[in-house]
Amino acid sequence: MNPYSWLDKSLETIHRANWYRSVKAIARKPGAIVELSGKPVVNFASNDYLGLAGDVRLIEAAVAATEAYGTGSTGSRLTSGHKDLHRDLEKAIASLKQTEDALVFSSGYLANLGTVSALVGQRDLILGDLYNHSSLKKGAILSGAKAIDYRHNDIDDLRQKLIENRSLYRRCLITTDSVFSMDGDLCPLPELIAIAEEFECMLLVDEAHGTGVMGKTGAGCVEHFNCTGKELIQIGTLSKALGSLGGYVAGSATLIDFLRNRAASWIYTTALSPADTAAAIKAIEIIKQEASRREQLWQNINYLKQQLPNKNLLPSESPILCLILNTPEAALNKSQQLLEAGIFAPAIRPPTVPTSRIRLSLMATHKRSHLDSLIANF
Numbered sequence: 001m002n003p004y005s006w007l008d009k010s011l012e013t014i015h016r017a018n019w020y021r022s023v024k025a026i027a028r029k030p031g032a033i034v035e036l037s038g039k040p041v042v043n044f045a046s047n048d049y050l051g052l053a054g055d056v057r058l059i060e061a062a063v064a065a066t067e068a069y070g071t072g073s074t075g076s077r078l079t080s081g082h083k084d085l086h087r088d089l090e091k092a093i094a095s096l097k098q099t100e101d102a103l104v105f106s107s108g109y110l111a112n113l114g115t116v117s118a119l120v121g122q123r124d125l126i127l128g129d130l131y132n133h134s135s136l137k138k139g140a141i142l143s144g145a146k147a148i149d150y151r152h153n154d155i156d157d158l159r160q161k162l163i164e165n166r167s168l169y170r171r172c173l174i175t176t177d178s179v180f181s182m183d184g185d186l187c188p189l190p191e192l193i194a195i196a197e198e199f200e201c202m203l204l205v206d207e208a209h210g211t212g213v214m215g216k217t218g219a220g221c222v223e224h225f226n227c228t229g230k231e232l233i234q235i236g237t238l239s240k241a242l243g244s245l246g247g248y249v250a251g252s253a254t255l256i257d258f259l260r261n262r263a264a265s266w267i268y269t270t271a272l273s274p275a276d277t278a279a280a281i282k283a284i285e286i287i288k289q290e291a292s293r294r295e296q297l298w299q300n301i302n303y304l305k306q307q308l309p310n311k312n313l314l315p316s317e318s319p320i321l322c323l324i325l326n327t328p329e330a331a332l333n334k335s336q337q338l339l340e341a342g343i344f345a346p347a348i349r350p351p352t353v354p355t356s357r358i359r360l361s362l363m364a365t366h367k368r369s370h371l372d373s374l375i376a377n378f
């Protein structure tokens with residue numbers, strides 16, 4: 001028997017369940033309109049909420065950094081990879097978040113893997129929201145801590161699980177997305193902070209979809225909920241509203257100093273490229289200066305929420321709006337039908353989410369006409 005033959009069988013099973021995934025190539029620059037299979041389509045599939053990934057100022061910053069520092073950073077931050085640019089970016093993140101310090105990782109996924117596994121170990125407990133991002137769940141496994149999921153956004157369930165388990169373990173880490181990536185709702189942050197204090201737990205908030213989008217200055221859900229300055233572990237990505245690539249942790253100077261010494265996914269991987277670093281610095285500058293982008297995004301969100309048939313719409317307080325369909329096939333068919341009408345909106349299916357849906361993500365650079373063409377197709 002060929003030891004690899006199980007791969008074909010496994011793929012067949014994936015196909016039969018309608019769970020099969022494949023890539024679609026986007027031609028040219030990112031934006032509200034992109035080219036897919038040679039055809040222009042309105043893009044409701046990207047995480048580029050502020051339309052910065054194709055912004056000429058980010059492109060120029062990335063080109064200038066490449067010319068000055070080269071393409072690769074050539075080593076880990078602790079060996080040959082560290083540049084002043086990295087530190088400038090970390091200071092800019094800390095200033096946006098109003099935390100003492102920040103640390104940039106090569107992706108948000110790596111930031112979560114490295115941070116969770118550095119903060120807790122075998123004698124410890126992790127309580128995570130059931131709908132948390134894959135990187136938090138995998139970080140929990142990697143850490144070796146006892147990992148228990150609580151029901152999505154259910155503080156009573158979290159409390160029950162803390163009562164039953166907290167005293168059996170040394171440290172406890174509560175983990176949550178701030179904006180849930182596949183649903184668009186928010187975590188109950190003030191309640192989470194209170195319960196973390198009550199049970200002496202650390203609290204990690206993943207602001208991947210919050211940064212640049214939520215809060216008066218775009219600092220994220222922590223700002224949105226008036227929790228700026230609380231002792232928290234904030235994670236995020238440079239790859240969504242910031243239009244670049246990379247991840248970060250923001251928090252106390254002690255936390256950051258500890259992670260520089262203990263987060264394996266930071267220590268043993270190559271530093272962020274000069275181009276990505278410079279683009280992210282420029283993005284933060286723009287986020288601070290141009291509140292109008294965020295305001296435009298929110299106008300688009302509010303308009304679309306009013307116009308879409310809300311019986312199928314999941315509750316959302318973010319640019320992520322989901323329309324529920326009964327089966328994976330129905331979601332795939334709807335997505336295909338939208339594509340034929342010139343609208344790119346992906347079907348999200350199990351095992352990523354429990355129920356199939358069309359997931360729409362809005363951008364500041366969507367025009368009213370783009371939104372109207374989407375509405376006309378529902």
Ligand SMILES: *Cc1c(COP(=O)(O)O)cnc(C)c1O
Binds near residue numbers: 247
């Ligand atoms: C996208 C995302 C990540 C991963 O960030 P990358 O920089 O893309 O690796 C982590 N957490 C959440 C909630 C995300 O949505």
